[in-house]
Amino acid sequence: MGCGTKEPKITQLCLAAIQRLMSHEVVSEAAAGNIINMLWQLMENSLEELKLLQTVLVLLTTNTVVHDEALSKAIVLCFRLHFTKDNITNNTAAATVRQVVTVVFERVVAEDERYKDAVDQPAAVQGNSNRRSVSTLKPCAKDAYMLFQDLCQLVNADAPYWLVGMTEMTRTFGLELLESVLNDFPQVFLQHQEFSFLLKERVCPLVIKLFSPNIKFRQGSTTSSSPAPVEKPYFPICMRLLRVVSVLIKQFYSLLVTECEIFLSLLVKFLDADKPQWLRAVAVESIHRLCVQPQLLRSFCQSYDMKQHSTKVFRDIVNALGSFIQSLFLVPSTGNTSATPNQTGSNASGNTGSAQTNPGVLGMGGGATVLPAFEYRGTWIPILNVTVQGSAKATYLEMLDKVEPPTIPEGYAMSVAFHCLLDLVRGITTMIEGELGEAETVIQTTTEATSLPAHSSEQDLQSVSDQSEKELVSRAVWEEMVNACWCGLLAALSLLLDASTDEAATENILKAELTMAALCGRLGLVTSRDAFITAICKGSLPPHYALTVLNSTTAALSSKSYSIQGQNVQMISPSSESHQQVVAVGQPLALQPQGTVMLTSKNIQCMRTLLNLAHFHGAVLGTSWQLVLATLQHLVWILGLKPSVGGALKPGRAVEGPSTVLTTAVMTDLPSISSMISKLFENSQYLDDVSLHHLINALCSLSLEAMDMAYGNNKEPSLFAVAKLLETGLVNMRRIEILWRPLTGHLLEVCQHPNSRMREWGAEALTSLIKAGLTFRHDPPLSQNQRLQLLLLNPLKELSNISHPDIRIKQLECVLQILQSQGDSLGPGWPLVLGVMGAIQSDQGESLIRTAFQCLQLVVTDFLPTMPCTCLQIVVEVAGSFGLHNQELNISLTSIGLLWNISDYFFQRGEIIEKELNKEEAVLQKQAEEKGVTLNRPFHPASPFDCLWLCLYAKLGELCVDPRPAVRKSAGQTLFSTIGAHGTLLQHSTWHTVIWKVLFHLLDRVRESSTTADKEKIESGGGNILIHHSRDTAEKQWAETWVLTLAGVARIFNTRRYLLQPLGDFSQAWDVLLDHIQSAALSKNNEVSLAALKSFQEILQIVSPVRDSEKPETPPAINVSVPLVVGTTTAPSLGRSFMRTDSIGERIGRYNGSEPPAITDEIEDLNLWWAAWNSWYRIGSESTRPPVTCDKLTFIPSQPFLTALIQIFPALYQHIKTGFSMDDLQKLGVILHGAVSVPISSDASPFILPSYTEAVLTSLQEAVLTALDVLQKAICVGSEGMQIMYPAIFDQLLAFVEFSCKPPQYGQLETKHIANAKYNQAEWVALNYVPFAERSLEVVVDLYQKTACHKAVVTEKVLQNIIKTLRIPLSLKYSCPSESTWKLAVSSLLKVLSIGLPVARQHASSGKFDSMWPELANTFEDFLFTKSTPPDNLSIQEFQKNESIDVEVVQLISTEILPYANFIPKEFVGQIMTMLNKGSIHSQSSSFTEAEIDIRMREEFSKVCFETLLQFSFSNKVTTPQEGYISRMALSVLLKRSQDVLHRYIEDERLSGKCPLPRQQVTEIIFVLKAVSTLIDSLKKTQPENVDSSTWAQVIALYPTLVECITCSSSEVCSALKEALVPFKDFMHPPAAKDTTLLRKTSLLQYMD
Secondary structure, eight states: OTGGGTOHHHHHHHHHHHHHHHHTTOOOHHHHHHHHHHHHHHHHTTOSHHHHHHHHHHHHHHOSOOOHHHHHHHHHHHHHHHTSSOHHHHHHHHHHHHHHHHHHHHHHHHHHHHHTTTSOOOOOOOSOOOGGGGGGSOHHHHHHHHHHHHHHHHHTTOOOSSSTTOOOOOHHHHHHHHHHHHHHOHHHHHHOHHHHHHIIIIIHHHHHHHHHHHHHOOTTOOGGGSSSOOOOOOHHHHHHHHHHHHHHHHHHTTTOHHHHHHHHHHHHHHTSTTSOHHHHHHHHHHHHHHHTOHHHHHHHIIIIITSTTSOOHHHHHHHHHHHHHHHHHTOOTTSOTTOOBOTTSOBOOOOHHHHHHSTTEEOSSTTOEEOOEEEETTEEEEOOOOSOTTOOOOSSTTOTTOOSOOOOOTTHHHHHHHHHHHHHHHHHHHHHHHHHHHHHHHHHHHHHHHHSTTTOOHHHHHHHHHHHHHHHHHHHHHHHHHHHHHHHHHHHHHHHHHHBOOHHHHHHHHHHHHHHHHHHHHHTOHHHHHHHHHHHHHHHSOTTOOOHHHHHHHHHHHTOOEEETTEEEOOOOOOSOOOSOEEEEEOOOOSSOOOOEEEEHHHHHHHHHHHHHHHHHGGGTGGGHHHHHHHHHHHHHHHTEEEOGGGOEEEOOOSSSSOOEEOHHHHHHHHHHHHHHHHHHHGGGGSOHHHHHHHHHHHHHHHHHHHHHHTTSOSOOOOHHHHHHHHHHHHTGGGHHHHHHHHHHHHHHHHTOSSHHHHHHHHHHHHHHHHHHHHSOOSSOGGGOHHHHHHHHHHHHHGGGOOOHHHHHHHHHHHHHHHHHHGGGOGGGHHHHHHHHHTOOGGGOHHHHHHHHHHHHHIIIIIGGGSOGGGHHHHHHHHHHHHHOOSOHHHHHHHHHHHHHHHHHHHHTHHHHHHHHHHHHHHHHHHHHHHTOOOOOTTTTSOHHHHHHHHHHHHHHHHTTOSSHHHHHHHHHHHHHHHHHHGGGSOTTHHHHIIIIIIIHHHHHHHHHHHHOOOSBOOBSSTTOBOOGGGSBHHHHHHHHHHHHHHHHHHHHHHTHHHHTTSTTHHHHHHHHHHHHHHHHTSSOHHHHHHHHHHHHHHTTSSOOOOGGGSOSSOOOTTOOOOOOOOOEEOTTTOOEEOOSSOHHHHHHHHHTTSOOOOOSSOOOHHHHHHHHHHHHHHHHHHHSOOSSOOTTOOOOOHHHHHHHHHHHHHHHHHHGGGOOHHHHHHHHHHHHHHHHOOEETTTHHHHOOOTTSOOOOHHHHHHHHHHHHHHHHHHHSOGGGGGGHHHHHHHHHHHHHTTTSOOOOTTOOOBOGGGOOTTSOOEEOOOOHHHHHHHHHHHHHHHHHHTTOHHHHHTTHHHHHHHHHHHHHHHGGGSSSHHHHHHHHHHHHHHHHHHHHHHHHTGGGTTTTTHHHHHHHHHHHHHTOSSOOOTTOOHHHHHHHHHHHHHHHHHIIIIIGGGGGGSOHHHHHHHHHHHHHHHSOOOOTTSOHHHHHHHTTHHHHHHHHHHHHHHHOOSOOOSHHHHHHHHHHHHHHHHHHHHHHHHHHHHHHHHTTSOOOHHHHHHHHHHHHHHHHHHHHHHHSOGGGSOHHHHHHHHHHHHHHHHGGGOOOHHHHHHHHHHHGGGGGGOOOOOSSOHHHHHHHHHHHHHO
16 A cells, blocks of 8 residues: 555655565465565556565565466566666666576475475486476476576567566577576476476577577678678677577586587587687687586587497587687788677778787897797787686676677687697596596405405405496597597697797696596507607607607608598698797707707707606506607707716717707706606606516617617717616516516627627626626525526626627626625526636637636635535636636636635535535436436536546646646646545546546547647747747647656556556556556657656556555455544645545445455556566667667667666566566567667766766666666576576676677667767767676676576586687787776686586586587687787786786686596697697797896796696696596696707807896796706606606607706806706616617617717
8 A cells, every 4th residue: 555655755665664574474475466566566657666676576585475477477577677777777677587587496496305205206307298297397396487488488589478568578688597597406407307398399499599690600701692681690699698508518418418419519610710709719618618527528428429320529529629729820811810800790900910020029129028829830829818727717708798799809719729628638637537546446446355255245246247347338438538539639739839939838738748648548549649649759859850750650640630520620740930949959869960950948848748758657658658768869869968877867978079059947957857767767666567568668679779870880879778778677676577588688689789889888787787686685585586596697698699898898897796796695696607707718808818717716715615516517617718718828827726726625525515416416317317318417427526526637637738838737737636635535436537538538638749749949938938948849848748647647546556456447547558658658758758667667666655644554344344544634725734534444445335445555466567567678679779770860768768767677577577488588688788788969978977987887787787686686586497597697798798898889870989979969979888898797707606507507508608708808808998897807707617617527428518618718818818919008017917817817727627637628628738838938029128028028927837737747646547648748748848948048048149148038948947857856756657658758858958058158047957957867777678768768868969
C-alpha cells in the first residue's frame, strides 16, 4: 500500500520496511507474490529503481519462497531495469541480474544437496532427452531450467518461454550470463539430464551459428567480390563466444565430445593468417586456456587423435600454433606485424620502417638496452610479458567492455603463442611424468608383493594384471600425445630458438626442448627424442657447422612436413644472421684445417642445456648419447678444453693454428662448464646398466671417429672421448665388470693408433683404469673374486701385443705401480703381470727392457713369498728371458743373479713350495682325468717341485750358450753352483732328467758352438775395452765356456756319484761324459784339452773326494730310517746358516724305499773303469800321434796336457790292473813313447825347461816314469801271469834310455836345440832327454836287480837287450851328448852284469843266453877301445878318473867272466883274451906331448890287462877242461904279448942311441920283465901235467930276447932283466937224449943261435 502511493519518500520507507521483513524471513509465498507485483508497478513507473533492484535481491537471496511466475517476474523486472536510460541503473541491474541468475542456480545445488540422501541421483546422462521431461524436475531445478532455456532463446533472438514481459535483450549480455552459469554451476548440467539436453540441443548450435561470420570472413577480401555481403565479425560477440567455448570445453567436454571437436577445429581456423589480428589474438588466448589443462589435452588425444576416423585435433592444435608462429615471421613485406584491421576491414599501413631498420634497439649509443625479442630474417618481434607461467591470463578475452576490436600490440600474439607452447610442454610432461612415476611405484610395490609367495593370492595377481593392462592403455595415450605434438613443437621451438635474442626466452625454449627430449626418452620414442636432442645440439654449435651426426638426423626430420588442414609447415632451417654476442672464436674439429668458427652466448646456453639434459636424463638418452657427446666434443674442442689427469677437462692452449679466442665471460664460465661435463660423467654411476652401455658405446664410436681423423697426420687429435671413457670407468668401479670389456677393448685399439698423442692418452686411460680397478674396494674383495681380478689385469697383458715403445713403457710403469701398491694381493693375477714383463723383446730398446727388469727385480726381492707357487716357474722363465736379452749386458748378468736368488728361495722354502705344488698338481690331475686328457707339462714324470728346479736349470742352461762370453760364464757358474748347493732337494729319479736333459744337452750345445766358433780376431770388447790375447777370438771365448761347463758336469758326477750310481743308466751317462771329455781333450785348444783332463781326473776321484758334508756317513739300515747328523749348510747368498730340514740320508732312504743305497768311494763297476781306460787310450793315442804334415799351424799338445794325461794313468790302472793285458801294455807304451817325444813350443819353453845344463826331469817325464813304476810294482805283487809283462816294461824303459844318444823324432816336425830357438817365434824345441834317459836307465838297473831271475826276463833275453842298449852310449863314449851318460851306462852295465852273469851261467846249458855273449864282447870292445877321442880340454885328473872306469871293467872281466870260463863259450873267452892282450900293450898316440904321454898311455889300464892275462895264464887247480883251456889261452896270449914288448924295446933302444926312451916305455918293459919272472915261477910251481909243452917252448923262446936286452943303458931295466934271467937257471940241464925237455931246450938254444 505504501509503495502504491508512488510517493518517493513513502516508497523508500516502505521498501526498507519490506526489506527488513524479508531479512527476518517472515514473508510467505503469497506475500512474496504481492511484493513482486508491487515492485513491478514501481518499475513500470520508473520509481526507486535502485531500491527495487535491492529489494528483489533481498527477497530472492534471503529465502526460497519465490517460485515459478513470481520468480520469472522478478527476473524480468531486473532485466527491464538493465535497459533503462540511466547508466547507473543499467549497471546495477546488470549486476542484480547476474546475482539473481546465480541465486536461482544456487538453489538447485542446495536442493540437490537436500535430496541427495533420500534418492540416488540418476547418473549424468548424455542421451537425448526432450523438454517434456521438465515435469520430473524439483521446483528449484525447474526454475533454473526455465531460466537457462529462455536465456538461450534470448541470445538466439527468439521469444522467451518463461521470462514473460521481456522488452529487449543484448546478445553480449546473454552470452555473458550463459558463460557465467556454465562456468559456475557445471555440476547442475552434469547431474541433470534435462540440463545436459539443453547444452547439446540449444547452447552448442547457438554458438556455432553465432560463429559463422568469423568463419566466413577473410581479412583483406572486399565486400564487392561476393554477391551477398559477408557479415563482418563482431568483436564483442566473437570474444564472448570464445569464452563460452572455453567453458564448454573445459567443463562439459565429456558431454559434448563431437561439439568440442567442432569448436576446437574452429579455434584452429581462427589462427589462420587471413583472419583479423584481434581474432587471431583472442583465438590464441583461448588455445592458451586449453594448453594449461594437460588432462583436457589428454582427453582430446584419447577422444580424437586416437580414434581411427577422427580429426587429429590435438596434433592440429599444436601444428596450428607452430604455423601461427611461423606466419608471424613470414609477414608480407607490405604490412607490419602490428597492422590492425580497422572497422572497414582494410589494413592500416603501420610504420613498417621502424620495425625493420632498427629492430629492438633503443638508442644505439652507450647504455643501449636490448628489448627481449625474436628476430628472424629481418622480422623483429618483441616478447611481451603476457602471462605468468602456467596460468592462461587472457587480455583480450577479458575486454568485455570493448565494442570495437582493440589494437593488438606488436608481439602480443607471438608472446601468447610462445607461452602456449611452453605451457603445453610443461603441462604434458608434468602430467605424463607424474603418471609414469605412479605407475612405476605401483609396479614396484606389486612386484615386491608377488615376489613373496606367502603373501600372494589370486586376488593380488589379478590386481597386478589389471594394473599392467591399465598401464598399457595409459602408455598408449602418452605415446600418442607425444607423437601427435612433437613435430609441431619441435618446428616451432627450433624456429623460436633460432630467432630468440633474449636469454630468458632462450632458456625457456631450451627447457621445453629438454623436457620433451627427456619425456620422449622415458617413453622410448627414439625418433622424437633424437629430434629434440638434435635441435639442442644444433643450437649449441655455430650455424652450418659440419657435424655429420646432426646433419643426418636433421635431414631425416626435414623430409617430413606437417600438414595443418591443408597448410604445409616446413621445418625452417636456422638463419645465419645472428644478432647474438660472440663469446668465443675457435677452430672447428675437422679433418681439413678450416677457418675459425664463432660461438655465441646462445651456443653456450644451449651447451649448458645439453649438459643438463645429459646430466639429469642420461638414463633415457640411449643411442642419443652419440649426438650429445659428439656435440660436446666439438664444443670442447672449439673452446680449447683439453683433458688432464683423470679425464677432467682443463683449458689448454691450442696446439696449432690460430689460438682460441675467448671472452672473459666465457673464461669465467669454462671451469663451471668443465665441471659440469665431469659431473655428467660422474653421474653415470647412477645410470642403469643398459644406459651405461649406451654411454660407453657412444664414447667408443666418438673415439673411433677421432681416431679416423687422426690417421695420417700429426694434428692434435680430439681426446675428449678417451678422457671421458676414463672418467666413466673410474666412477663405475663398483660394477666395472659390465663395462670392462667394451671399455678396455676400445682403449686397446686407441693404444695402437699411429698418432702418438692419441696413443699416449689411450694408454694413460687404460693404465689408470687398471690401477683404479685393483685399488677399488670391490664387494666381494678381489682376493675372493679371482675372475674379476683376471678380467682387470687382462688388458694389461693385451698391451704386450702393441709394438709402440711409448705404450710399453706406460704398461711397465703401470706394472711397477701395481707391484708397489698391490703386489701382496695379486694372487691369481701374477701370471698376467709376469707375462707382461716376459713379453719384452730384445729389439724393444734399452729403456723398455730396463723398466721391465726393474719390475722383475722388485718381484724377486719382495714378492716371491706372496705369489702362488705355481707362478714361480713363470718367474724363472721371465728372469731367464732377460738373461737372453742382448741389449744390455748388465741386465743379463743381473738376471742370472736373480735366478740364483730364486733358487735360493726355492731351497729355503722347499717344503712349503712342494706342498703347495703337490696340492695344485692333484687338482689339475683330477680335472685332466675328468676331461679325459693327459696332464701335459714340461719334464712331466718328475714331481712338480722338481719340475720347478728343472725349469730353472734349463733356463740357466740356455744362458750358458748365450753369444756373450760374460753371460755364459756367469750362467755356467750359477748353474753348477745351484745344482751343487741345492741338488740334494731333488728326488732321486729326477737326477736322470738333470743329467740327460740339462747337463748333457748343455754339453752338446757348447761342444757344437765351440767347434764351429769363429777364429777371427776380435779387436775390442765394445767401447774401449781391450781384450786379452787369450780371449781375442770367439773360439777362445767359447773355449772358456767349454772348460767351465765340462768342469761343472764332472764335478757333479764326482760329488753326486752316490745319487747317480743307483740310476739305471749310469753306465750310459758315464760313456757320454767320457765321450765329452774325450772330444774336449782332443780339441785343438790347449785350454780346453787340459781342462778336459782335469775333469777326467775329477770323475775318477783322483783329485777331490766327495766332501764329508755332502756324503752320508753311514747308509741307513734296511727298513729303518736313520736320521743322520749333517753339518749345517750355508746358503751362499744369505750369509746365515740354517739347519737342513732333512738329511741326505733320509732323502736317500726315501728314494730307494727299503733298500739301502750302495754308496762307495770308488766305482765298483769294472765296465766303467774300462770305459774310462778306453777313453784315456783314445785321447792318448790321438793326441800323441805325430802330425802327417808339418807347418806353422800344426797343433801340438802342450806339456801340461800330456803331463796331466799321463798322471791319470796310475790311478786308472789301480782299478783295471786285474784285467790289464799285454795288449793294453803295448798301447800304453805307444802313448808314453809318443808323449815323451812331443816337442815344446819355443814360447813355452822357458816355463817348462830348466837351463840346459841342469839335469832335471820335466813333470811329463816324471809322470811317464811314475806310470811305469806303478806298473812294475803292480806286476811285482801280481800273479804269475802278470810277470810276463816285465820284458815289455824293460823294452819301454830301454827305448827311453836310447833317447840319451838318439832323441826321438816327432813325425816330420823340425825341432831346434833350445840354444838356437828364438823365444818369440813359433818354433819347436826338442827337450833335453839325457836326464830322462839316465833316470830310465837307473830304473832299468833297479828293476833288473829285482827281476833278473824271472823266467820271462830270462826267456825274453832282457839282459841281452840291456847290453845292446848300453852299447850305444858306451861305444859313443866321449861323443855322447852328455858325459854323464856313458859313465852311468858303464856303472849300470857293471851292476847289471854282476847280477845277470851268474844267471846267464846258470842257464848256460839252455842256450837262452848264447846270443848275449858276442853282444857283450862287442860292448866291451867298443867301450874299452872307443873310436871317439877325448876332448882336448880334458884335465889329467879327469883322464885318470876315466881310466879307473876302464880298469873297473877289466876287473869285472877278471872276477866275473874269466874265472867261469868253463861256462862260457870259447869264442867269447878268446875275444876277451885278445882284448886284454890289446889293452896290455900301450897304445901310443903321436899327438901326446912328452910330459903327458906317460899318463895318457893308460898305463894303469895296460897293467891291469896284463895282470889279468898273467893271472889267468895259469892257475893252481884245474878242475875242468874249460879252466885249463882258459889258462892255456891266457898263457899263450901273455907270452906272445911279452915277446912283442921286448922286441919293440930292443928296436927302440938301438935306434935311440944315447937318448933315453919315454918313461912309459921303460915302465912297460920293466913290468914285462917282472911278469916273465913271475910267470916262470908260477909255471914251476904248477903241476907239470898242467903245463902244455908248447907253453914251455914259448917261455924258453923268450930267453934269447932277454939276453939281447943286456945292452940297455937303464939301470932299472937291467935289474929287472936280472930277475927275469935268474929263473932260467932251472932250465939249464945237461942234455939227455931221452930227456925231451933238455933236447928241446938245446935245440931251442941252437935255433936261437
